[in-house]
Amino acid sequence: GQQLNQSPQSMFIQEGEDVSMNCTSSSIFNTWLWYKQEPGEGPVLLIALYKAGELTSNGRLTAQFGITRKDSFLNISASIPSDVGIYFCAGSRGGAGNMLTFGGGTRLMVKP
Amino acid sequence: DTGVSQNPRHKITKRGQNVTFRCDPISEHNRLYWYRQTLGQGPEFLTYFQNEAQLEKSRLLSDRFSAERPKGSFSTLEIQRTEQGDSAMYLCASSLAPDLNFNGYTFGSGTRLTVV
Numbered sequence: 001g002q003q004l005n006q007s008p009q010s011m012f013i014q015e016g017e018d019v020s021m022n023c024t025s026s027s028i029f030n031t032w033l034w035y036k037q038e039p040g041e042g043p044v045l046l047i048a049l050y051k052a053g054e055l056t057s058n059g060r061l062t063a064q065f066g067i068t069r070k071d072s073f074l075n076i077s078a079s080i081p082s083d084v085g086i087y088f089c090a091g092s093r094g095g096a097g098n099m100l101t102f103g104g105g106t107r108l109m110v111k112p
Numbered sequence: 113d114t115g116v117s118q119n120p121r122h123k124i125t126k127r128g129q130n131v132t133f134r135c136d137p138i139s140e141h142n143r144l145y146w147y148r149q150t151l152g153q154g155p156e157f158l159t160y161f162q163n164e165a166q167l168e169k170s171r172l173l174s175d176r177f178s179a180e181r182p183k184g185s186f187s188t189l190e191i192q193r194t195e196q197g198d199s200a201m202y203l204c205a206s207s208l209a210p211d212l213n214f215n216g217y218t219f220g221s222g223t224r225l226t227v228v
Contacts, residue, residue: 003153006154031214035216040224042205042219042220043203044219045215045217048214050214088154090216096167097160098207099157099168100147100217101157102155104152105152
């Protein structure tokens with residue numbers, strides 16, 4: 001099935017470092033979402049973006065909705081061990097059902 | 113409210129057997145979604161309901177798959193004659209519609225199916 005192109009696939013960083021990951025698509029989305037998933041659990045919403053160019057923060061997390069509406073990035077500042085998990089971008093074209101198309105995920109590992 | 117609840121959490125079945133999963137959404141949510149997630153991939157949309165009506169089905173949902181939401185509350189997903197390729201995490205999610213700003217869904221913890 002179609003998925004968004006998410007990079008990098010994995011990151012292994014030192015505690016305290018900043019992290020950046022991004023997501024691109026060949027088509028336009030009206031809403032971009034970023035989720036975090038921990039082992040054995042479902043994805044949990046971190047940030048939702050609704051307008052091209054929008055920059056939104058949630059604590060140490062900052063995400064941007066690309067101007068072309070075909071990309072988004074997520075930054076995590078001053079990483080801590082509990083940031084470990086898989087981060088997924090997801091796009092919605094809106095419409096009746098708001099179905100989501102997900103990226104392949106970025107696995108983040110943080111070394112204390 | 114305990115969030116979206118899925119049962120069972122894990123299911124191991126032999127190839128060819130039928131399996132059924134249950135999802136209990138957040139009580140006031142009228143939309144319910146099923147997604148499938150294979151190892152190392154993001155979730156992929158399968159189907160969704162608004163109240164009891166099934167409004168969209170993905171091409172991923174073969175004839176062996178059927179989903180119901182008979183009273184607009186809980187939902188079941190049945191897979192008949194399971195194949196090894198059906199091994200995956202099956203995620204249920206719910207949301208309240210209409211919403212002025214789509215705020216994503218609330219996902220359950222999933223049912224992990226292993227077909228041996």
